[in-house]
Structures are given as structure tokens and as C-alpha cells.
Amino acid sequence: MSDFGKALRQLDPREGEVSPDCRAARKRRRSALRVAVAVVAALLIGKWVMAQEKTDGKAPLKMPKFTISQRTVEPLLKAERPYEDKEMNMATVMRIDGQWRMWYDAFDHTYRDDNDAYFCYATSSDGVHWERPNLGLVEYGGNKNNNILIDGSKAGGMTGATVFLDEKAPAGERYKKVFARGKKWPGGGFGWYVHGATSPDGIHWQVLPEPLLKKNSDTQTVCFRDGGLYRLYVRLWSEGVFKGTRTVGYTESRTFGNFPDPVEILAPDARDPKDMHFYNSAATKLKEGLYVIFPSAFYTGDQTVRPHMGVSRDGRTFERVGRDVVLPLGAPSTFDSKSIYVFPGAIPGDKPNTYWFYYDGYDIGHNGEPKYAGAYGRFLLTVEE
Numbered sequence: 001m002s003d004f005g006k007a008l009r010q011l012d013p014r015e016g017e018v019s020p021d022c023r024a025a026r027k028r029r030r031s032a033l034r035v036a037v038a039v040v041a042a043l044l045i046g047k048w049v050m051a052q053e054k055t056d057g058k059a060p061l062k063m064p065k066f067t068i069s070q071r072t073v074e075p076l077l078k079a080e081r082p083y084e085d086k087e088m089n090m091a092t093v094m095r096i097d098g099q100w101r102m103w104y105d106a107f108d109h110t111y112r113d114d115n116d117a118y119f120c121y122a123t124s125s126d127g128v129h130w131e132r133p134n135l136g137l138v139e140y141g142g143n144k145n146n147n148i149l150i151d152g153s154k155a156g157g158m159t160g161a162t163v164f165l166d167e168k169a170p171a172g173e174r175y176k177k178v179f180a181r182g183k184k185w186p187g188g189g190f191g192w193y194v195h196g197a198t199s200p201d202g203i204h205w206q207v208l209p210e211p212l213l214k215k216n217s218d219t220q221t222v223c224f225r226d227g228g229l230y231r232l233y234v235r236l237w238s239e240g241v242f243k244g245t246r247t248v249g250y251t252e253s254r255t256f257g258n259f260p261d262p263v264e265i266l267a268p269d270a271r272d273p274k275d276m277h278f279y280n281s282a283a284t285k286l287k288e289g290l291y292v293i294f295p296s297a298f299y300t301g302d303q304t305v306r307p308h309m310g311v312s313r314d315g316r317t318f319e320r321v322g323r324d325v326v327l328p329l330g331a332p333s334t335f336d337s338k339s340i341y342v343f344p345g346a347i348p349g350d351k352p353n354t355y356w357f358y359y360d361g362y363d364i365g366h367n368g369e370p371k372y373a374g375a376y377g378r379f380l381l382t383v384e385e
Contacts, residue, residue, distance in 0.1 A: 061319050063311065064290070065384040068326060072377030075335045075361065077130040079372040083108045083118045083140050083148060088374035090220040090280075092163040092177075093127075093358045095347045100124035101202060102358075103149070103163045103177070104376075114192075114218075115157030115182050119150040121203065127347070127356060127378070135203065150205060157181040158195075160220040162344055163202065166256075168225060173198040176256060177205070178212060178223040178232070191216035191241055194234060196223075196256060213251065213259040216241045219280045222344040226285060228254055231315055233283040233293075233344075234262050246277035248295055250316060266295060266310055266318050275300040282307075282342040283315075286355060286383065291315045294342035294357070297325070303365030304329060305339035327359070327379065335375040336361025338368070346381070353383045 079088040084106040091104035102124070105117040118140075124130045132147035140146050152158035161179040169176070176199075180192040194213035199205045212223075217234035224231055229252045238244035249262035268276045282294035293310040306325040310318035330336040339362035346355035358378045364370060 061311065061313060062385075063319070063321070066292075066309070066311075066321060066326075067382040067384070069380050069382065071327070071379040075375030075377055076128055076358075077102070077122060078335065078375035079106070081106070081132065081146070083120075083146065084374075085109050085372055086111050087362075087370040087372070088360070088376070089117065090160050090162075090341065090360065091343050091358065091376060092161070092345050093343065093347060093356075093378075094163070094165060094345060095127065096165070100127045100130075100347075102130065102376075103161060103202070105152075105159060105161060112153075113182060114159035114180070115152055117152040117159040117161075118148050119152060119158055119161055119179075119205075120147050121149050122147060130376075137203075149203065155207060157183065159192075160218075162220060162222050164224045164345070166225045169198075169256075172200045175199040175202040176223070176225075178221045180217055180219070180221060181211075182218075189241070192218040194221050194232070194259070198256075208257070210257070212257050213262070215261060217249075218242075219246075220282075220341075220344070222281055222283045224285060224344075226315060230254070230256055230259075231283070231285075232259050232262070233281040235280070236262060236264050238264075238267065246279055246298065248278050248281045248283075248293070248318075252316075265316060266293065266320075268297075271323065272297075273299065273301075278308075279305060280341060282344045282357075284344050284346045284357075285315065286346055289313050290383070290385075291318070292346075292381075293318050294326070296339075296341045298366055300366075303338075303367055305341060305362075305366055307340055307342050307359075330361065333363065334361075335363055336377060337363050338365045349380055351382075353385075355381045355383070357381055 086107040089105040093102045102122040104120050106120050122130045122132050134145045136144045138148040138151050158179050161177050163177040166176050177197050181195045182192045184190050193211040194217050196212045197205045197207045219235040222233040232251050234249045236247045236249035247264050247267035250265045251259045251262040253259045277298040278295040279298040280296050285291050291312040294307045296305045296307045298305050307327045309321040309326040312318040342359045361377050
């Protein structure tokens with residue numbers, strides 16, 4: 001029997017026949033009891049509704065404790081080659097079979113727009129000391145003695161690439177990447193569709209003929225395989241393409257393509273500075289049931305870029321980890337003194353529940369004039385649950 005039924009029985013016990021005077025007294029008592037029953041019922045129903053809301057609604061996320069340590073003081077890799085003489089930009093780092101591998105974008109002085117990125121490759125034995133191997137794939141400056149994988153300007157446009165390992169894919173498509181390609185849209189306007197490419201080894205790439213998503217995403221787009229899903233994190237604008245505030249969007253698909261329209265999952269709110277935008281996402285899965293996001297906040301007032309942090313249990317719904325910047329800018333004149341963009345992808349550290357993250361640091365603000373700008377650093381994230 002329900003709590004409500006028990007309460008009713010306790011408050012209205014059945015009695016035998018009594019005199020008219022007693023019946024009148026009983027009538028008065030029953031009237032009072034009906035009021036009491038109504039009060040108890042309201043309390044019990046209210047308790048049930050609250051229980052249902054707690055059950056049916058989203059339970060508060062159990063927030064792990066995060067600690068950042070061992071942050072780079074000096075850059076691990078910085079712009080210094082001729083095809084990097086404007087800047088080094090977004091990158092992805094993985095450790096595969098003991099080798100550290102990096103894929104990154106670079107721009108030279110012939111830059112016209114972000115389509116002109118050189119997609120490059122570097123390796124390391126320890127994640128600290130990096131080398132640019134001569135791959136012999138792309139001619140630059142009259143020779144192929146460089147580490148360029150793809151010349152974006154000759155490949156139809158390419159920027160903001162993220163590489164990931166798809167272990168469930170056929171051998172020839174084991175490596176995948178997503179990137180943005182800018183073009184004039186049918187009916188007018190210009191924007192950046194999300195495109196994809198596949199590779200058997202991370203060196204030789206085949207660009208897919210059709211976009212993965214025909215929606216604007218003008219930053220480092222992130223994708224990774226998660227069980228039977230491909231999760232795709234993009235940039236959205238709060239008031240339409242290139243209008244309003246930059247925010248983080250999300251979509252998913254069971255195939256590497258045909259992604260539905262993304263939805264906004266993280267945006268600055270009323271408690272944030274009015275000039276703050278979420279520039280990129282750096283969305284990463286750490287382990288089953290734990291995802292993190294490092295949106296670099298672009299402050300249009302002083303032109304600085306500083307990372308915040310969010311956490312999720314399902315890869316879709318993220319909660320902010322506090323309100324403060326989680327990776328402060330470096331000291332004046334250091335390589336990361338004005339802007340920091342965290343890269344997606346976590347490399348497990350030597351101890352359990354530790355993960356290396358890499359980032360791009362600049363000593364100029366977002367709209368500064370870059371010359372050999374951009375250098376890569378890293379930090380160690382420790383998770384306690």
C-alpha cells in the first residue's frame with residue numbers, strides 16, 4: 001500500500017454506529033481530519049514529485065579533482081623553418097608503440113587565408129625533444145627536404161586539423177583526421193565546412209571527396225571514435241555564421257560522415273566577462289565515463305586567449321570546472337605570455353590517472369602580427385576520483 005493510503009487509514013479509522021450527538025461530533029472530527037489528510041497528501045505528493053525530478057532529471061555530476069603540474073617553461077618545438085615563418089598553429093600529439101608523433105599546421109609569408117596551411121609532421125622519443133623528419137613528399141623552396149605532409153593551398157584548402165587513431169577501421173583507414181576547408185557557399189557567403197581524410201600510416205593521406213559536415217566551423221575541429229560513435233566537436237556562433245559569440249557545438253554519427261546539425265553544448269554565460277568567447281574545444285576522452293574539454297577563452301578586450309576547463313560523463317553534457325582560467329598565461333615576454341590554445345588528445349603519463357596535454361603558446365594577442373610565432377608546450381593533468 002502507498003504511503004498516501006497508509007496515512008489515510010491512520011487518519012480515518014472505521015468505527016461502529018454511535019448516537020446522533022456522537023455522529024455530529026464525529027462529523028466535526030472528520031472535517032478536521034480531511035484537512036489533516038489534505039495536508040499530509042500534499043506533503044507526500046510534493047515529496048514524490050521531488051523524487052521524480054531527482055530521478056528523471058540530470059543528477060549532479062560527481063566532479064573529480066584535477067591538478068595541473070610539470071608545465072613547460074621553454075618551448076618544446078617552435079616556428080623556425082621557412083614554411084613556418086608566419087606561425088605554427090594547431091596540432092595533435094599521440095604516442096604509438098613507444099614513439100611520440102605530432103601533426104601540426106604551419107603558415108608562411110605567402111599566407112592569404114587559413115586554407116593555406118602546411119600540414120606537417122614531427123617525431124620524438126620522449127615527448128620533449130622533437131625532430132622534423134625529411135619526408136620527401138611535398139616540394140617547398142625547390143626541394144622536398146622537409147616534413148610537410150600536405151600543402152593546403154594545393155589540396156583545395158586545409159586548416160585546423162585533428163588526427164585520431166581509429167582502431168576499429170580497416171587497415172587503410174586506421175588514421176583519420178578532420179579539418180576545415182573554406183569556400184564560397186551555394187547561394188552566397190563564405191564559410192568553413194568540416195572535411196575528413198584517412199591514412200594507413202599517418203603519413204600518406206587520402207582526402208575524402210565530400211564534406212563530413214556542411215556547417216561552418218572555423219577553428220580546430222575535434223573528432224574521435226568512441227565505441228560505435230564518432231564524436232565531432234565544432235565551433236558555433238550564437239547569432240549565426242560569424243555573428244555573436246563563439247561557442248562549442250557537438251554532433252555525432254555512426255559513420256565517419258553524414259553528421260547531423262550540431263547543437264551548442266558550452267557557451268559563456270552571464271557570469272563571464274561580456275567580451276569572452278570560447279575559441280576552440282580541445283575535447284578529449286580520458287577513459288570510460290570521463291571526458292574533458294579545454295575551451296580557450298578569447299577575450300576581445302585585451303586580445304588574450306586563456307584556457308578554461310569542463311568535464312563530462314557522457315561526452316555530450318559538460319560542466320565547467322570552476323570559473324577561473326586553468327592554465328594562466330606565462331610571464332611577460334615568454335612564448336606563452338599572450339595566448340594559449342590547448343590541443344585535443346591525452347597521452348597517458350607514467351603513473352595511473354595522469355595525462356599529458358600539449359598546447360600552442362604565443363607572445364602576441366589574437367589579432368597580433370605573427371612572425372615566426374607559435375611554440376608548443378605541455379602540462380601533466382592528474383585526475384583523482
